[in-house]
Amino acid sequence: xxxxxxxxxxxxxxxxxxxxxxxxxxxxxxxxxxxIVVPDFLGxxxxxxxxxxxxxxxxxxxxxxxxxxxxxxxxxADKQSFGIIxxxxxxxVKIFNETESRLSGLSKAxxxxxxxxxxxxxxxxxxxxxxxxxxxxxxxxxxxHFYYTFTYRIRPISAHVHMLYNPQQNPLLFIFIDRIIxxxxxxx
Amino acid sequence: MGRHAESKIITDFLAQIAALTTHAKDxxxxxxxxxxxxxxxxxxxxxxxxxxxxxxxxxxxxxQIHLLQQVDIQVQASEALTSTALHDQVRQLL
Numbered sequence: 001x002x003x004x005x006x007x008x009x010x011x012x013x014x015x016x017x018x019x020x021x022x023x024x025x026x027x028x029x030x031x032x033x034x035x036i037v038v039p040d041f042l043g044x045x046x047x048x049x050x051x052x053x054x055x056x057x058x059x060x061x062x063x064x065x066x067x068x069x070x071x072x073x074x075x076x077a078d079k080q081s082f083g084i085i086x087x088x089x090x091x092x093v094k095i096f097n098e099t100e101s102r103l104s105g106l107s108k109a110x111x112x113x114x115x116x117x118x119x120x121x122x123x124x125x126x127x128x129x130x131x132x133x134x135x136x137x138x139x140x141x142x143x144x145h146f147y148y149t150f151t152y153r154i155r156p157i158s159a160h161v162h163m164l165y166n167p168q169q170n171p172l173l174f175i176f177i178d179r180i181i182x183x184x185x186x187x188x
Numbered sequence: 189m190g191r192h193a194e195s196k197i198i199t200d201f202l203a204q205i206a207a208l209t210t211h212a213k214d215x216x217x218x219x220x221x222x223x224x225x226x227x228x229x230x231x232x233x234x235x236x237x238x239x240x241x242x243x244x245x246x247x248x249x250x251x252q253i254h255l256l257q258q259v260d261i262q263v264q265a266s267e268a269l270t271s272t273a274l275h276d277q278v279r280q281l282l
Contacts, residue, residue: 118279125282126234128241146244151237151256153264158247180247 060178061162069169083159083177086170089137091116091130094172103179105154123152129161136165136173147180195255198236202262205229209266223274226266233259234282 060082065072074095077084083100087093093111101108106120117125117133124130129148136142142165149158158180165173205228209221233256240252248256267275 122279123237125279126241127238128244147247148241148244149248149253151248151253152260156248156253156257161244 059162060160061176066164069164069166069174072170072174083175083179085116085175085177086172087116087133087175088172091118091133093120095174100177121150121152123150124148132163133173136163140167141165142173195251198232198255199258201232202229202259206262222266222269226263226270226274227278229259229263229266230278230282233263 065076065080072084072086072095074097077086077095077097078099080097081099083103084095084097085093085100086095093114093116096106096108096111100106111120114120117130128146132142132144132146136144142163144163146161146163147158148161149156160178160180162176162178163173164176205225209218209225212218212221236252236256236259240248240256
């Protein structure tokens with residue numbers, strides 16, 4: 001059992017923000033999500049702020065889900081507030097939860113039993129997304145986090161993707177998707 | 189090379205590919221060009237998407253998204269003029 005504190009320790013931070021003119025900006029929010037307010041009257045321009053990397057890639061799956069992968073069924077997945085897709089070895093969709101259905105605009109009937117990479121989401125047939133899936137199949141295990149921006153015939157959306165494959169617990173490969181709002185785009 | 193220059197090369201390329209297809213006077217030649225255009229554009233989209241998504245350490249920029257969408261508009265136009273059998277074959281290939 002992982003405690004709440006241990007769960008927080010899994011949080012990954014990869015954002016480095018450099019203020020070229022310190023004490024001229026305000027931050028509103030908390031350590032995970034914040035906005036930068038740059039008052040006009042101070043004569044600050046966006047080029048005074050340099051963003052290296054991006055905002056935190058934060059673990060979003062509760063330990064209760066991660067530790068009970070064997071029990072992660074369609075009904076359990078439907079209760080989660082983030083997207084869950086489970087694929088078998090042939091990349092056929094076996095679980096597609098309610099949240100993912102609502103946010104993607106795809107009904108369960110449209111995707112269940114279909115090949116995820118060729119029939120459901122061709123924009124994921126990429127080196128990064130499908131490549132990780134294949135790597136997991138080859139290695140017999142996978143626990144990877146990455147950002148993916150979905151652009152293919154939908155309103156573009158970026159997401160933190162956590163791909164998890166632990167055949168000792170569950171023969172399915174799980175794709176957990178947490179959509180993100182890009183707060184600062186092209187600041188420089 | 190700057191990002192704007194890179195975008196211009198791609199948009200010029202898209203215009204050139206469209207011209208090579210739609211400006212063909214011979215209907216048989218046009219019919220042969222369209223599947224090639226579809227293959228070419230789909231591969232270009234995949235090529236750009238792979239490069240932009242890279243290792244997944246950052247989401248795509250607005251400019252990268254815009255460029256992918258520009259290519260996809262052309263893919264969709266070509267898709268309307270080609271067979272679903274070809275689309276399936278290309279998906280399997282890529």
